[in-house]
Amino acid sequence: MYAVKYYWGDVMSKNMDVSVSVIRRLPRYYRFLGDLLLSGTERISSREFAELIGVTASQIRQDLNCFGGFGQQGYGYNVQGLHSEIGKILGLDKKRSAILVGAGNLGLALANHMRFQDRGFSLIGIFDNSPSKIGIAVGDCIVRDAAELEDFCRDNKPEAAILCIPKDVAIVLTDNLVSWGIKGFWNFSHYDMSVKYRDIAVENAHLGDSLMTLSYCIGDIEQSANN
Amino acid sequence: MYAVKYYWGDVMSKNMDVSVSVIRRLPRYYRFLGDLLLSGTERISSREFAELIGVTASQIRQDLNCFGGFGQQGYGYNVQGLHSEIGKILGLDKKRSAILVGAGNLGLALANHMRFQDRGFSLIGIFDNSPSKIGIAVGDCIVRDAAELEDFCRDNKPEAAILCIPKDVAIVLTDNLVSWGIKGFWNFSHYDMSVKYRDIAVENAHLGDSLMTLSYCIGDIEQSANN
Numbered sequence A, B: 001m002y003a004v005k006y007y008w009g010d011v012m013s014k015n016m017d018v019s020v021s022v023i024r025r026l027p028r029y030y031r032f033l034g035d036l037l038l039s040g041t042e043r044i045s046s047r048e049f050a051e052l053i054g055v056t057a058s059q060i061r062q063d064l065n066c067f068g069g070f071g072q073q074g075y076g077y078n079v080q081g082l083h084s085e086i087g088k089i090l091g092l093d094k095k096r097s098a099i100l101v102g103a104g105n106l107g108l109a110l111a112n113h114m115r116f117q118d119r120g121f122s123l124i125g126i127f128d129n130s131p132s133k134i135g136i137a138v139g140d141c142i143v144r145d146a147a148e149l150e151d152f153c154r155d156n157k158p159e160a161a162i163l164c165i166p167k168d169v170a171i172v173l174t175d176n177l178v179s180w181g182i183k184g185f186w187n188f189s190h191y192d193m194s195v196k197y198r199d200i201a202v203e204n205a206h207l208g209d210s211l212m213t214l215s216y217c218i219g220d221i222e223q224s225a226n227n
Helices: A020-038 A046-053 A057-065 A079-089 A105-113 A146-156 A167-179 A207-226 B020-038 B046-053 B057-065 B079-090 B105-113 B146-156 B167-179 B207-226
Strands: A096-101 A121-128 A141-145 A160-163 A184-187 A201-204 B096-101 B121-128 B141-145 B160-163 B184-187 B201-204
Touching: A020 A046, A020 A057, A020 A079, A020 B207, A046 A057, A096 A105, A096 A146, A105 A121, A105 B105, A121 A146, A141 A146, A146 A167, A160 A167, A167 A184, A184 B207, A201 B207, A207 B020, A207 B079, A207 B184, A207 B201, B020 B046, B020 B057, B020 B079, B046 B057, B096 B105, B096 B146, B105 B121, B121 B146, B141 B146, B146 B167, B160 B167, B167 B184
Parallel strands: A096 A121, A096 A160, A121 A141, A160 A184, A184 A201, B096 B121, B096 B160, B121 B141, B160 B184, B184 B201
Antiparallel strands: none
């Protein structure tokens, strides 16, 4: 039993064996390995892989050692094997059922383009409370009335909820979603949910914070160019 | 002169005085301070502020000390003052001009809801190459033909570009955008740009990586519940 608070771009202390920094690098490794597979690469040295990703070879080794290590000294990584292992560590084979709440532009962008199936999830329901949205087809789903959420959760037991709704709506709705069995949130509403929930995974996707970080970084480069 | 590689959720080595972890916490501090301001709070103890944010008071002190420190022992933080100082550190007062390329659902969601003005930027142009998109009004902008990008950049000198375009288009376009004067990218296309660019800030917003991280975290909680 522990509270889980996953902030994008930050490492929070919690009772996990593996640090969030390591976990956050795994999807990138997985993505690059997928590209290598597509390009027909069967084996890659740890040095080449590190250069490709832009971290050190020792960083990759350390990260993979958290899960047992997958390379052989002097032999490099088997691309297919490592891709598959990291996919399993990430739980991408689980295809957990997910619902998306809020069929605005962001919700529709995610529903249409996110390739949930490749990333551990299966999108089984989309909800909105606007009559102009209810009934429209998005991918394999029809947007449902948000009033049906409780019944839908009881009948279909989705594990994850993607929140593309305003902050004030999210604050009210998350309690209900937790009580209806949701185990993890991908939260795009601009507030930090998590503090009061225990045994619930929260991935806060704070796009606004990301934009402010870019603002800092451009300024930092300017300043460094002027010095 | 240094290469800058900002990956969401990761700390890359580079010649900056302040670590990316610290920088990434600043927007959250700023956001919470903004909420406190709205609620009329004038002063807050470092302990209360830390509890609110979910980090330790010493973490906050350490982070702020990177920029000179802004609290007084036993006196807490002046909310308005700290909010304003962190805003300046983040460069939010600069209102750097930005263009958005790709007026699909994600691009439209960002253009309509991102409140660029509050986050250091001013959105001055939106571009797409689809005739069905060109000419439509989005906020204060009219979607322009992507063929006008070079002329627009020459005439208006935007500093940042937001990329909401497919990977293959982004790979081709970024070289041009850099040559047309773009200094920073907010990159939503699923590839890691940055390695070859110097003196360019890149904030890679890998939504897919974020989703895979959630997949891991739900599995981790399940496993811990079963143990």
